[in-house]
Amino acid sequence: MAQTQREKSGVAAAATSSSSSADAAGVGPSPSSQVGAGAGASGGDRWGAAIGNLTELGANVESLQKLLEKKAVFVDDDIFSKASLAADQARTIKILDQRVHSLERELDAAISAAARARTEKRQAEAAQRAAELRVQEVTKELENTAKVFKLHMEELRAKQEEIAKKESDIKVLEAIIRTLSSKDDGGSSE
Template sequence: MEEQMGGSEDRWKGSLENITEMASNLDSLQKLLLKKAVFVEEDTFSRASLVSEQARTIKVLEQRVQTLERELDAAITAAAHARSEKRQAESSQKAAESRAHEVTKELENTTKVFKLHMEELRGMQEQISKRDNEIKLLEAIIQTLGGKERLRKTGVNE
């Protein structure tokens, strides 16, 4: 691709040099005609007029070529900038995806830990409930035994 651009660029430069040389020749011919006021035959005059018109056309085309070259340079620069922005956006997206993956994994781990704690709390709650029932049973036994003791003590005193 670069070889094609280089060859194309060389041809443009050569063409521009030829055009510049033709313009210089025309200027010289025009100055000569003005100074000497030479009358030339119709054929020579028409050729000179044609060359003069071609020189003007060439100048316009040169300007157009320069404008197109500037536009091409601007387009190349814009494309490079767009590629750079695209790479940066892709990099940002990958970083965001990676962070989202990390957060998801962290949430999953937290959920697992929470489930384990909940199971542990349920087990402790069951133990507490079991012991509470045992305490109530023991209190009932104590009250029952305590009631019989009172009855015995009151019966002995009577």
């Protein structure tokens, strides 16, 4: 009785190890070839998929039998439960390790994105400083142009005043000349 129980435990252990090795090797029916995979598949496609599944299942059974013949180990329930726990822990560790690698890749991507953002910020700040310098230059040019314009306006006003003064002097002289010529005309006629 104890030996029968050990044989069952050994077969279960071998089945567990073979299924975990089959899972790791990717052996087993593929999801795409399962029966009823496509809702709109024709009857012939379904039969073909079913036959493919049966063929794969037969290959898996043969592989399991060969594995049991070579590596069957008979253990008691305590050892089997410890081995199952160790296998579960190994799977959990593998999943956690994959998650760590995934998080490391995400962190690297985030660091790269932050570096790009800092570079773009520096470039934007440099462009802003250049634009501010250009604004200062244009403002100085405008101020200088305004000063030059103001000087030209003052010169034009001064010349206009000078011209107005000369015109008034010319009018006075013309009036004097008219007065003198009218006296000369009046004095010569007497």
